[in-house]
Amino acid sequence: MSGLLGSILVNSMHAKTNESERMNRETSQHLFAQAKEVIPGGVNSPVRAFRAVGGDPVFIERGEGAWLIDADGNRYLDLIGSWGPLIMGHAHxxxxxxxxxxxxxxxxxxxxxxxxxxxxxxxxxxxxxxxxxxxxxxxxxxxxxxxxxxxxxxxxxxxxxxxxxxxxxxxxxxxxxxxxxxxxxxxxxxxxxxxxxxxxxxxxxxxxxxxxxxxxxxxxxxxxxxxxxxxxxxxxxxxxxxxxxxxxxxxxxxxxxxxxxxxxxxxxxxxxxxxxxxxxxxxxxxxxxxxxxxxxxxxxxxxxxxxxxxxxxxxxxxxxxxxxxxxxxxxxxxxxxLLREGGEALYARLDQVGTTLAENFRESARNANIPVVVNQYGSMLTVFFTEQDSVTDYTAAKSSDTQRFAQWFRALLDSGIYFPPSQFEAAFLSAILTDAEVVLLSETADRAFQSLKE
Ligand SMILES: Cc1ncc(COP(=O)(O)O)c(C=O)c1O
Incomplete structure (x- = not known):
């Protein structure tokens, strides 16, 4: 197996493994219990605590390119990039x-x-x-x-x-x-x-x-x-x-x-x-x-x-x-x-990946009959679980069904995709995402939308 198709298959197989054998996060859970004793809420910035999506936060051991590896060795495709800075991925x-x-x-x-x-x-x-x-x-x-x-x-x-x-x-x-x-x-x-x-x-x-x-x-x-x-x-x-x-x-x-x-x-x-x-x-x-x-x-x-x-x-x-x-x-x-060297092509790639993902997410939500508004600008993207026609202000954003978002988030996380753990945060794409990773992400999100029907 080589090239694009090869890595798509490898990654898809990986996602399936993650789904079928529910991820073990014992080390993260243990670390979180310890952290709560000595750090308010167990975290050094509130959104990291997963309060809005339920469950315990994942403790990260290291990053490799577009991927995060947690303290239990689970791998996640990272859609946060440390909340924005890592436009060239981890450990460049x-x-x-x-x-x-x-x-x-x-x-x-x-x-x-x-x-x-x-x-x-x-x-x-x-x-x-x-x-x-x-x-x-x-x-x-x-x-x-x-x-x-x-x-x-x-x-x-x-x-x-x-x-x-x-x-x-x-x-x-x-x-x-x-x-x-x-x-x-x-x-x-x-x-x-x-x-x-x-x-x-x-x-x-x-x-x-x-x-x-x-x-x-x-x-x-x-x-x-x-x-x-x-x-x-x-x-x-x-x-x-x-x-x-x-x-x-x-x-x-x-x-x-x-x-x-x-x-x-x-x-x-x-x-x-x-x-x-x-x-x-x-x-x-x-x-x-x-x-x-x-x-x-x-x-x-x-x-x-x-x-x-x-x-x-x-x-x-x-x-x-x-x-x-x-x-x-x-x-x-x-x-x-790095960004200067990447030039126009790098930003065009970010736009293209952003647009592709937004379109794929819209289509998947439509197929699953889940009302959403997907807002995307360049490499920033949010799926609002709302029945509104558009989201252009805070009132519309707040109309979102945060419980449904939380379910979708958890389905993604358990399949190895690390999305921002809040309806009110944007996903940040990195310029190093491969076509195979975009396919993996789209397919996983599609299954996550389908799971909301059940
Ligand atoms: C637009 C904007 N301004 C300011 C800040 C604050 O930056 P910092 O968290 O580095 O203090 C943030 C953080 O997310 C932000 O998104």
């Missing part, structure tokens, strides 16, 4: 060897390095809105800092965000947030004083009328608007035609700062992110995930005159002991060089 040899070489030179210096300059120059070249950039250690730090800068620059306090968008866990950004907040169905976050969110205005995503009304009334007091240009955190929800353009128009008119939170979409929807793809240039951009090549790294940047308000040039303070960490920067540089 180029990233690993670059990091190993850097490790031998030292892990952190607390002083500038040439590597940081190189990464900053690459980000400035890639992302249309960024003329200057600051490196931080996470997406949360990037958005939190960008908003401080926008407020410092404009001298205004009010910020606008959209329902179901998630921008990290800073206090003032947790209002009507997506991701784990949506997954756990939390109405609000304890520990966040009302006063802290008093200046956060939330609007429905994709509602151009509400946006224009707000700006007509309060535009002059709004420091900034922060938005996921293609939302991943209430599941994948792309912008409707004209929404991003309307955002640009009202923020220019009121001299508010427009921030695209491209922590998920940056270097994913194109090398220049969603802004390059949609041709709408914000004033500031936040980055994370892919830019760190799988290491903890975030970034915020924008127009020169805005970024020059940041200390030590300007009065807006922001700092970090491990900011621009040489290991993370090295991983990021290696990742970006």
């Amino acid at each position: 040899p180029r990233i690993i060897s670059a990091v190993q070489a850097q490790l031998a030179r030292g892990t952190t210096f607390g002083a500038p390095t040439a590597l940081e300059v190189e990464l900053a120059m690459e980000i400035v070249k890639a992302v249309p809105s960024i003329e200057k950039v600051r490196l931080v250690s996470s997406g949360t730090e990037a958005t939190m800092s960008a908003i401080r800068v926008a407020r410092g620059y404009t001298g205004r306090t009010k910020i606008v965000k959209f329902e179901g968008n998630y921008h990290g866990h800073a206090d003032f950004l947790l209002a009507k947030a997506g991701s784990g907040v949506a997954t756990l169905g939390l109405p609000e976050c304890a520990g966040v004083p009302t006063a802290v969110t008093a200046d956060t205005i939330t609007l429905p995503f994709n509602d151009i009328v509400a946006l224009r009304e707000l700006f007509a009334l309060h535009g002059e007091s709004i420091a900034c608007v922060i938005v996921e240009p293609v939302v991943g955190n209430m599941g994948c929800v792309p912008p409707i035609s004209g929404f991003l353009e309307a955002l640009r128009e009202v923020t220019i008119a009121s001299r508010s700062v427009l921030i695209f939170d491209e922590v998920m979409t940056g270097f994913r929807l194109s090398y220049g992110g969603a802004q390059a793809r949609f041709g709408v240039t914000p004033d500031m951009t936040t980055l994370g995930k892919i830019v760190g090549g799988g290491m903890p790294l975030g970034a915020y940047g924008g127009k020169r005159e805005i970024m020059d308000t940041v200390a030590p040039v300007g009065p807006v303070y922001q700092a970090g002991t491990l900011s621009g960490n040489p290991i993370a920067v090295t991983a990021g540089l290696a990742m970006l060089s």
Whole structure:
């Protein structure tokens, strides 16, 4: 057996084995019991706990390309990619060897390095809105800092965000947030004083009328608007035609700062992110995930005159002991060089795989008589188990039957496919998925839809 057909058959056989002999996850279960004693909920980030889908989380031992191997030796085709960063799969040899070489030179210096300059120059070249950039250690730090800068620059306090968008866990950004907040169905976050969110205005995503009304009334007091240009955190929800353009128009008119939170979409929807793809240039951009090549790294940047308000040039303070960490920067540089080499073809491949999977999932759901809306944009994808005609905002996303999603998720997991364990998270495809893996995934999803009928 050789080539494509061979690996399809091998993988299909593997999936069948997994299905017929229910996976043994004893080690994961044991680790989870131990973890719950010493870590809240047994996890270091809430969605990992599988609360929304039932069962115990799978503890991962290692990753190989598009595959995850758990602590019991079970293999899963990974559709999460560490929630976005791993667009080139796990343990890419180029990233690993670059990091190993850097490790031998030292892990952190607390002083500038040439590597940081190189990464900053690459980000400035890639992302249309960024003329200057600051490196931080996470997406949360990037958005939190960008908003401080926008407020410092404009001298205004009010910020606008959209329902179901998630921008990290800073206090003032947790209002009507997506991701784990949506997954756990939390109405609000304890520990966040009302006063802290008093200046956060939330609007429905994709509602151009509400946006224009707000700006007509309060535009002059709004420091900034922060938005996921293609939302991943209430599941994948792309912008409707004209929404991003309307955002640009009202923020220019009121001299508010427009921030695209491209922590998920940056270097994913194109090398220049969603802004390059949609041709709408914000004033500031936040980055994370892919830019760190799988290491903890975030970034915020924008127009020169805005970024020059940041200390030590300007009065807006922001700092970090491990900011621009040489290991993370090295991983990021290696990742970006892989994406540049892949070029247009790599992004075209991601789009093609995304479209193929979305079409296959729709067809399978139709054949099984299960109502779904499959939203997909490039390599981001969500199957909403809803009877709505479309999902363009948080209200529609929340109409989904989360129990049915959970059943579908478990059927996939037990067949060796690791999908995000939440109705309100996007699947992230990697550029290294083979045609055989796409077939395997489609066939397994088809059986999972069929199993929902029974
Ligand atoms: C759009 C967006 N912004 C910000 C964040 C926060 O990033 P981090 O988890 O690295 O703090 C996330 C995390 O998923 C995100 O998806």
